[in-house]
Amino acid sequence: MERVGPMLEISDLHAGVAGNEILRGISLSVGAGEVHAIMGPNGSGKSTLARVLAGHSDYEVTAGSITFDGQDLLELEPEERAWAGVFMAFQYPIEIPGVNNAYFLKAALNAQRKARGEDELDAIEFMRLIKGRIKDLDMDPALLNRPVNEGFSGGEKKRNEILQMAVLSPKLAILDETDSGLDIDALRIVANGVNALRSPDRAIIVVTHYQRLLNYIVPDYVHVLSDGRIVHSGGKELAMELEERGYSWVETDAARPVAAVGA
């Protein structure tokens, strides 16, 4: 299907929590097939942007707009965004005691399929789907029968997020600091999992503090956030430059306006 305009269009987005403005005018276009990295120092608003996209109720959008696939994303409830194809891998995946991990994922998948008017998968079809993904992520299959994220190591939790992403197969995947707390082997596995999902009809936004994840998930565009604004945008080489020079040079450079780049 021919798409008119970018998949995701954020324009002049202002948002905050309890009257405290965190995002101060973000504009960003993300096209299908693209991978965008959002970088920036702590407190710059990276995770806030991810959560606002997912519809977290702690955050209030005070101005601006977000259009996803031609729909006003801000009008949608979090689950409706999920049904529309928005997925966020959590920085701190949530534990749900007593709820079987595979059951949870099947419930999520079938809720999405049902909302889209597709047939729900039965247990056998679901296990067939999930089996290969588990292997790709080098996950212990026993994790499927444990309660959601409960007692998982940091690496297991992050892999579980990527497993959910692989199974739910979103149009737009937002990874919120997925690299935090991962050792280099786990990082590689998670990155491979993400790369396997790169496709011409899917967009990925990688939120990260460090450049190292971007050695494995090579972005098409890099944006630097500072104090709730995108202060610099560029290609993948921008990440390398940040690694060498730190964030201070872009922050001091913040006066220079930067046009949003993208599709």
Next chain:
Amino acid sequence: MSTTETIEALATQEYKHGWSTDIEADTLPKGLNEDIVAEISRRKREPDWLLQWRLQAYRRWLTMTEPTWHNVHYPPIDYQDIIYFAAPKSQKDAPKSLDEVDPELRRTFDKLGIPLDEQKVLAGVAVDAVFDSVSVATTFKEKLAELGIIFCSFSEAVREHPDLVREYLGSVVPYTDNYFAALNSAVFSDGSFCYIPKGVRCPMELSTYFRINAKNTGQFERTLIVAEEGSYVSYLEGCTAPMRDENQLHAAVVELVAHKNATIKYSTVQNWYPGDKDGKGGIYNFVTKRGKCLGDNSKITWTQVETGSSITWKYPGCLLIGDNSVGEFYSVAVTNNMQQADTGTKMVHIGKNTRSTIVSKGISAGRGQNTYRGLVRVNPGAANARNYSQCDSLLIGDKCGAHTMPYIDVRNTSAQVEHEASTSKIGEDQIFYCRQRGIPTEDAVNMIVNGFCKEVFRELPMEFAVEAQKLLSISLEGSVG
């Protein structure tokens, strides 16, 4: 949506079983005195010993005062403003088979989703249905009879097996036990009786549904289950009631006796009318349930899922008399809107090497108040007794309450007693996580609550675990928005 909106949304839900059946009840006048007690006994054509037992209980009751130690609050009950006996009219021509059962009655059960027919055959469930105070239909009796199992209404047991009833009635819960047990002993109308002979494993789940129907009718069931040496039985009791304006008093007594090497599993799913959002109406449920592990190596398991009633007051307990006997208590109690529950268990270790396990899950939503009250007592002779207790509370919203009151009384130094307790709130972050994955709020709450209750649900027979989950989701509908 905020938690406040959530709680408002929850307040608007209606009780799904709120209708009543138009059957003319054959009732006695309001009030309680010796004449009423005698009339109940006469109508039920009871032998004199039972009448005398009732009268003794009644006289004892007159000397007792209503307990006030519990953490539930309600206006004074006028015991003279209650009808103590009501029987559906059609019962006079006692139906011989299901075909003869009043069609209106059948429809009532159908609405409740109780299939008194082939479906139960396929499900392997025998149903002894209590409609107002008299049993109207008993299935599978013949099949069970082949094994020597007796499963019938209490009234029938009094007529057909008087010696058994006389031997065990009041042997676990004497009429002197407490105020409500004394009242029940005086006026009990009907209930179930179950006897499993030596060495017999009951091949199906035995099930009873109680339903309060006639207006202003207190229900006073009496259940007695006796498991002889080496036998096994699993019993399920499920309850619903139609909507009423006046509060309805319910004071049941359940007695279980497990002989040597016998096992009794007693499961309850209780969904009586909880009252409206302001607490108007609803059932007062004052129940005394106790099991006696009389023989060595005997075992009694209580599993309860309590989602209904405006007041729940019950402490199913075990007297662990036989050496190596085991008592278990698994409980889920839900209080929503203005519901109050004060529930828990009593485990009394008397024999050697006796073990008890207590797992209590309290869920409070709306302005509900949930109290766990439990006693673990280890008597001087109970060498090597072991107890493990776990009491978890889950709060939904910020106007509800959870209270835990464990009493531990250990008089033998070789005993090991463990108690764990936790209180948690359903996190907004848990719900957001589910919603981000595409699971709507209501389903997310159900999933989280079911996860919380998992240890209890897995103790229920499979088909009832499904029912319990449904009830839980009905009673928490709209509790988070």
